[in-house]
Every structure is written in structure tokens, then in C-alpha cells.
Amino acid sequence: AAILTLRESAGLAGVLSHPGFTARFADELTTPGIRVPFTTSPELFERAVTLGMEVAWLHTYGATFVDPESGRPAGDVRLAAGDSRRVMNLAAIAEMPSEMIFNEATGEVRLGGGAFGPVSPAVWEYTVGGKNVLRSWFGYRKAEPGGKKSSPLDDVHVSSWPPEWTSELLDLLSVLTRLVGLEEAQVELLDEIMSVSLASRDMLASAGAVWPDGTKDSQRRPDYSSAQPGFDEGDEGQLGFSFT
Numbered sequence: 001a002a003i004l005t006l007r008e009s010a011g012l013a014g015v016l017s018h019p020g021f022t023a024r025f026a027d028e029l030t031t032p033g034i035r036v037p038f039t040t041s042p043e044l045f046e047r048a049v050t051l052g053m054e055v056a057w058l059h060t061y062g063a064t065f066v067d068p069e070s071g072r073p074a075g076d077v078r079l080a081a082g083d084s085r086r087v088m089n090l091a092a093i094a095e096m097p098s099e100m101i102f103n104e105a106t107g108e109v110r111l112g113g114g115a116f117g118p119v120s121p122a123v124w125e126y127t128v129g130g131k132n133v134l135r136s137w138f139g140y141r142k143a144e145p146g147g148k149k150s151s152p153l154d155d156v157h158v159s160s161w162p163p164e165w166t167s168e169l170l171d172l173l174s175v176l177t178r179l180v181g182l183e184e185a186q187v188e189l190l191d192e193i194m195s196v197s198l199a200s201r202d203m204l205a206s207a208g209a210v211w212p213d214g215t216k217d218s219q220r221r222p223d224y225s226s227a228q229p230g231f232d233e234g235d236e237g238q239l240g241f242s243f244t
Helices: 006-016 019-024 042-059 133-139 163-195 201-206
Strands: 088-091 100-103 108-111 114-117
Touching (some): 006 163, 088 163, 133 163
């Protein structure tokens, strides 16, 4: 894995963490290892850092890249009062829910007699690693939780909906709403990055990047064992690197 500064890490988050990236590089991503387009444009890099800081702030629920003046307060990911996108608890949850449904016509997520909104279809369908985020969150909190059971203790569950779960759901819906709202800017940025000069392997090496040497190198490198038959890593293969 690369040893990066916080700004560089934020820049990667701004470029990689959105559906537009996986859609654009769907074919390339069938080969193990993420290909990262490194822009040589300082202006585009700064935009990537700005977007990435907000992404990381949201992913950590306001624990990293805190900057109230830039709209990133510590520990508060909800949209401001008066913002039309602000997700609210429209009706209290009255009983342990057995299902969670989405009413697209009203933009509401409903469970246990309660309602939350506004919620967009993109938020309802938001996935990470092929798993729906909202349904996964709810699956462990519904009246009869899902998941693998290996002990009688797995059957011990709350009998009423805890208030803190309502707060958790509001935070989660807020995070997803804001992430979806960043996607258009991330796609536009990626398009611009791909339209100008990208840093080559030689350029990175001259800047101090070091690639693993041999199979015993401690640097993490992609597992090519599952690559397509005949795949040749080649000189320009995707390798881990570190900055020294």
C-alpha cells in the first residue's frame, strides 16, 4: 500500500469513491488492483482534495477533516435546518419493525410505523461492495435480525426500538444523501482529469515513488492469481508503491 499524506489520501477519495469511477473503468477493474489516475494539474488535484475531504468526513461521521468554516463540523453530518435535503424523522417509530420499505412517491423510508424523509431513490439503492447500505443496517436491527447465528445469545434482542437507533438512522440517511450529492461533481472532475496529462510511472518514480521488488517485498501488492488466463503484469502493471 502507498504511504500517503492526508491531502494525498483525500485526493484519492475524491477521485475514486463514487459510482462514476467504477462505471468508467468497469473493464479495467475486472483485473485485480485499482488503477489510480494521477493528475499533473495542480488545480484538478486541489479540487480532488476538497471533494475527498468531504467524502472522508462523511465516511467517518465527522471525525476526520473537521473544518466548521468549510461546512464540516465535528461529529455532525446532518444538513442544516432549512436545507430542503435535510432528512427528518417525520413520524415516530411505534413498534419493533419487521420490514423497512421505501415510498418513492413521497420520498419516505418507513418502518415500525415511523417515517423518515426526504429520501431519494439513489439513497435508498446506495450500495458499497455490492451490498445495500440501508438494508444491511436495518437487517441487524429489525424484530428478527438476520445474519449468521452461532450461539443462543444471537437470539437475544431488544423488544422495543431504542431512541439511539433513530438518531443512527438519521445520521446514516444524511451521510448517504450528501454522498449522492457529491457524485456529479466527482464525475465531472474525473472526466477533466482523464482529458489532461496524467502522471506516468517514470514521473512518479522521479518524485520518489518506490515499487515492490520481488514477491517477498513487504509492500502490499494486488493478488494476480485470480486474473484472467494469460494475463501479463508487464512493466506498467498495477503495483503497490510508497513515497520515501
